[in-house]
Amino acid sequence: xxxxxxxxxxxxxxxxxxxxxxxxxxxxxxxxxxxxxxxxxxxxxxxxxxxxxxxxxxxxxxxxxxxxxxxxxxxxxxxxxxxxxxxxxxxxxxxxxxxxxxxxxxxxxxxxxxxxxxxxxxxxxxxxxxxxxxxxxxxxxxxxxxxxxxxxxxxxxxxxxxxxxxxxxxxxxxxxxxxxxxxxxxxxxxxxxxxxxxxxxxxxxxxxxxxxxxxxxxxxxxxxx
Amino acid sequence: xxxxxxxxxxxxxxxxxxxxxxxxxxxxxxxxxxxxxxxxxxxxxxxxxxxxxxxxxxxxxxxxxxxxxxxxxxxxxxxxxxxxxxxxxxxxxxxxxxxxxxxxxxxxxxxxxxxxxxxxxxxxxxxxxxxxxxxxxxxxxxxxxxxxxxxxxxxxxxxxxxxxxxxxxxxxxxxxxxxxxxxxxxxxxxxxxxxxxxxxxxxxxxxxxxxxxxxxxxxxxxxxx
Numbered sequence: 001x002x003x004x005x006x007x008x009x010x011x012x013x014x015x016x017x018x019x020x021x022x023x024x025x026x027x028x029x030x031x032x033x034x035x036x037x038x039x040x041x042x043x044x045x046x047x048x049x050x051x052x053x054x055x056x057x058x059x060x061x062x063x064x065x066x067x068x069x070x071x072x073x074x075x076x077x078x079x080x081x082x083x084x085x086x087x088x089x090x091x092x093x094x095x096x097x098x099x100x101x102x103x104x105x106x107x108x109x110x111x112x113x114x115x116x117x118x119x120x121x122x123x124x125x126x127x128x129x130x131x132x133x134x135x136x137x138x139x140x141x142x143x144x145x146x147x148x149x150x151x152x153x154x155x156x157x158x159x160x161x162x163x164x165x166x167x168x169x170x171x172x173x174x175x176x177x178x179x180x181x182x183x184x185x186x187x188x189x190x191x192x193x194x195x196x197x198x199x200x201x202x203x204x205x206x207x208x209x210x211x212x213x214x215x216x217x218x219x220x221x222x223x224x225x
Numbered sequence: 226x227x228x229x230x231x232x233x234x235x236x237x238x239x240x241x242x243x244x245x246x247x248x249x250x251x252x253x254x255x256x257x258x259x260x261x262x263x264x265x266x267x268x269x270x271x272x273x274x275x276x277x278x279x280x281x282x283x284x285x286x287x288x289x290x291x292x293x294x295x296x297x298x299x300x301x302x303x304x305x306x307x308x309x310x311x312x313x314x315x316x317x318x319x320x321x322x323x324x325x326x327x328x329x330x331x332x333x334x335x336x337x338x339x340x341x342x343x344x345x346x347x348x349x350x351x352x353x354x355x356x357x358x359x360x361x362x363x364x365x366x367x368x369x370x371x372x373x374x375x376x377x378x379x380x381x382x383x384x385x386x387x388x389x390x391x392x393x394x395x396x397x398x399x400x401x402x403x404x405x406x407x408x409x410x411x412x413x414x415x416x417x418x419x420x421x422x423x424x425x426x427x428x429x430x431x432x433x434x435x436x437x438x439x440x441x442x443x444x445x446x447x448x449x450x
Contacts, residue, residue, distance in 0.1 A: 053440060061438050064306065071296045081289065084306075088313060168403050175400035178393050185410050213286050215278055 005070045009079060012066065013139075015059050016083050016090070020135045023052060023094045024128055027194065030100040031124040034107075034187055035117045042104035045097070052094035059087050082208035086138075089197040089204075093131070096190045096197070103183045103190075113170055113177070116184050119163045123156060123191045127198065130156075134201045138208070146205035149198065150216040156195035163188045230295045234304060237291065238364075240284050241308050241315070245360045248277060248319045249353055252419065255325040256349040259332075259412055260342045267329035270322070277319035284312050307433035311363075314422040314429075318356070321415045321422075328408045328415075338395060338402070341409050344388045348381060348416045352423070355381075359426045363433070371430035374423065375441040381420035388413045 026045060033041035063084040066072065072080055130149050137145035167181045203216045251270060258266035288309040291297065297305055355374050362370035392406045428441050 057438050057440055064438070067292075067306075068298070068302055073293070077293055081292075081309075084310070085313070088310070164407065168407055171396055171403035171406075172400050175397050175403075178396035178400075178403075178406075181396075181403075182389060182393055182410060185407060186414070189411070189414070213282050213289070215282055 005066070005072065005076070008062075008066055008070075009072075009076065012059065012062050012083055013079070015055070015062070016087060017135060017139065019052070019055050019059065019087070020090050020131070022055075023090055023097065024131045024135075026052070026094060026097040027100075027124060027128055027131070030097040030104070031120060031187070031191070034100055034104045034183075035121060037104070037107055037112075039105055039107070042101040045101040046105070049094070049098045052091060052098075056087050056091035056094070060084060063087070078208050078211055082138075082204045085207075086201050086204040089200045093194050093197045096194050099190050100187050103186050107183060108179060112180055113167075113184070116163055116166060116170075116188075119159055119166075120184070120187055120191070123159050123163075123188065126152070126156060126159075127191055127194050130195065130198045131201075134198050134205065137202070137205045141205070141209045143206050143209045146202040146209075147216070150202035153195045153199045156192055160188050160192040230291070230297065230301070233287075233291055233295075234297075234301065237284065237287050237308055238304070240280070240287070241312060242360060242364065244277070244280050244284065244312070245315050245356070247280075248315055248322065249356045249360075251277070251319060251322040252325075252349060252353055252356070255322040255329070256345060256412070256416070259325055259329045259408075260346060262329070262332055262337075264330055264332070267326040270326040271330070274319070274323045277316060277323075281312050281316035281319070285309060288312070303433050303436055307363075307429045310432075311426050311429040314425045318419050318422050321419050324415050325412050328411050332408060333404060337405055338392075338409070341388055341391060341395075341413075344384055344391075345409070345412055345416070348384050348388075348413065351377070351381060351384075352416055352419050355420065355423045356426075359423050359430065362427070362430045366430070366434045368431050368434045371427040371434075372441070375427035378420045378424045381417055385413050385417040 026048065029041060030045055032038075033045065063080050067080050067084070070076075130152055134146060134149045136142070137149065164185065167184050171178055171181050199216050203214060206212060206214050206216075251273065254266060255270055257263075258270065288305050292305050292309070295301075355377055359371060359374045361367070362374065389410065392409050396403055396406050424441050428439060431437060431439050431441075
């Protein structure tokens with residue numbers, strides 16, 4: 001009986017990781033399409049939204065089934081619970097990347113800023129690295145790594161604040177950029193939100209490993225000067 | 226034994242509802258402070274952030290304890306799971322209202338638009354009504370009401386798209402309003418996100434009532450013309 005459970009749990013873990021990696025690719029594709037003004041790719045990514053949602057729901061259903069039928073205890077209990085909770089953050093990261101694609105679809109060939117787009121690319125790079133690392137920490141039950149990843153969310157928050165001020169300055173100089181700027185606001189905010197979800201994932205790694213519900217700070221709102 | 230469990234479950238339900246109602250008040254206070262440019266109230270609301278987080282974590286811990294020690298089945302299982310999942314949406318609604326307060330703190334006495342602020346007030350009113358109704362649907366196991374509330378999220382999404390276009394038009398006419406406008410973008414987006422979390426809550430009411438994991442659509446991204 002316990003062997004069957006462990007087998008099911010292994011499958012669940014694999015599905016969870018696979019969706020995490022898939023979503024990580026989506027972030028890359030979404031911001032790249034945004035920077036390239038590629039509406040065709042963006043529309044394609046929007047279509048994949050329901051795929052992410054369906055897969056997340058399937059994982060949730062599986063976790064609930066395991067929980068109800070097998071009534072796991074101790075470590076097994078924590079593994080199932082952490083997947084049941086963390087899957088929502090993976091799903092939200094997917095939603096945020098779909099929202100980035102919507103920003104691309106809404107673009108109207110307005111004047112753009114290569115300076116802001118460079119920061120967006122860098123934020124994307126950092127956020128994706130953090131996501132891979134938190135997923136690795138999850139597999140390896142590495143609480144220390146989870147904490148390190150979470151601490152780096154501050155860099156993402158600072159980049160967001162910086163780019164926001166940059167956008168405001170640009171609009172004041174050149175109001176014709178207002179439409180493009182509204183997209184910049186949103187895309188950087190969405191990346192910042194993805195960073196917050198990664199912090200939540202780190203908290204679930206800690207729960208899975210230690211049994212402690214320690215919520216790491218994910219809302220380092222930084223006051224602009 | 227089961228009587229003690231039911232007693233604990235009742236307490237858990239009460240705490241969940243109380244936090245829901247508290248968070249609903251926070252939305253009101255946060256947007257009112259934003260419209261009134263009241264930084265004192267905003268700073269006070271930011272301080273309450275950890276209070277919401279701590280209470281949400283306490284509810285989560287309690288739900289996990291009940292789940293692990295009592296291994297509830299059938300309806301009881303669904304009630305505990307729905308609280309365990311829905312509490313995150315309540316917490317996020319709280320976070321979003323704190324982010325609104327941060328926008329207030331960042332304001333710099335820039336020229337404002339009463340037209341946009343009127344829509345923000347209306348969005349707040351609608352979102353808060355939806356939150357009260359979904360909490361009511363939760364207590365009464367009213368799946369029909371939950372679906373009705375979720376369907377009304379489209380109105381929130383449309384208001385967001387409308388106000389966004391309005392803000393862009395205003396910036397193009399008067400670039401000096403760029404800083405205030407970035408706040409308008411954010412506050413309306415935050416209210417729109419609160420609407421999405423209410424839809425998630427509606428999905429958990431359906432799960433609690435029927436046992437079905439039916440995710441209601443929460444991301445009606447509407448393409449601006």
